[in-house]
Amino acid sequence: MTAHDIRLPPSLRFIQRDWLSSNHLLGRGPEGNVLVDTGYSTRRDLTLQLVDHALGGASLDRIVNTHTHSDHVGGNAALAARYRCSITIPAREREVVERWDEEALHYGTMGQHCDRFTADDWFDVGDRLRIGGLEWQALGSPGHDMDSLLLWQPDHRLLVSADALWEDGFGIVFPEFFDEAGFAAQAATLDMLAGLDAAVVIPGHGPMFTDYPAALDRARRRLSYLRANPQRHALSALKVALSFMLLDRQRIGLRDLETVWGRLPLVQRINRKYFDKEVATLTREVLASLLAAKVARIEDGWLLPVGQAG
Incomplete structure (x- = not known):
């Protein structure tokens, strides 16, 4: 099955971007219109165009971010300014966002830009969110980012995997460069994901995919290759x-x-x-x-x- 053949529930829409801006997932339900992740700041105009088109004249009520890397939250400020929507981020990143510590957020370290935004709400491991009229569970996914959260919808077996799992790998394990046990955390995340039976994976970058076991196998082999050297x-x-x-x-x-x-x-x-x-x-x-x-x-x-x- 190709990415074009994958069908999500009608209340959900996947918007694929590139390696500069994260993908988006738009959910429309009784709880309002909710967007997961918002791309990179310098592409804010394109993000606004894509989201406007997907909404078809409706308003955006809430943004949910899987983690606060610049390519996932860069459109927050522009979207909030246009729609007056709320912004929900992982709870463990609340403090650094509130004080806008660009070093702790690694924007300055990586030479990246992110328009400053204000978070209105937080979520953590075990919390449940309504997106597209469906209940999603928040799962911890340390590795690429130690505070990252995934979203799991068990009824339809949908997984928003952010950068913890792509069709061919996962995101750079940045904590390893800051004296944290990133590889061990990524391994634990892959072990946790192996306990799920995802039918469709919605990654942070790249196309949606359905061959979940093969993707997990590639990710594990990739991690072993990197840990060896x-x-x-x-x-x-x-x-x-x-x-x-x-x-x-x-x-x-x-x-x-x-x-x-x-x-x-x-x-x-x-x-x-x-x-x-x-x-x-x-x-x-x-x-x-x-x-x-x-x-x-x-x-x-x-x-x-x-x-x-x-």
């Missing part, structure tokens, strides 16, 4: 950081690359911990890797993405 994970994170910046900016001057990317606090932290290389050397190596993977290209002194952000 943490430098692999570190290199993957560096490539993701550069790819994300490139998708956001759409072009970076080759002469500026070492400064704008190589000096990011996250890049410096990873370099000190795993590689201990000159910034210029590390920059050249990560650039070569992106070019070889054909996710970036060089033209007239500029580094350009292959494909556009949406």
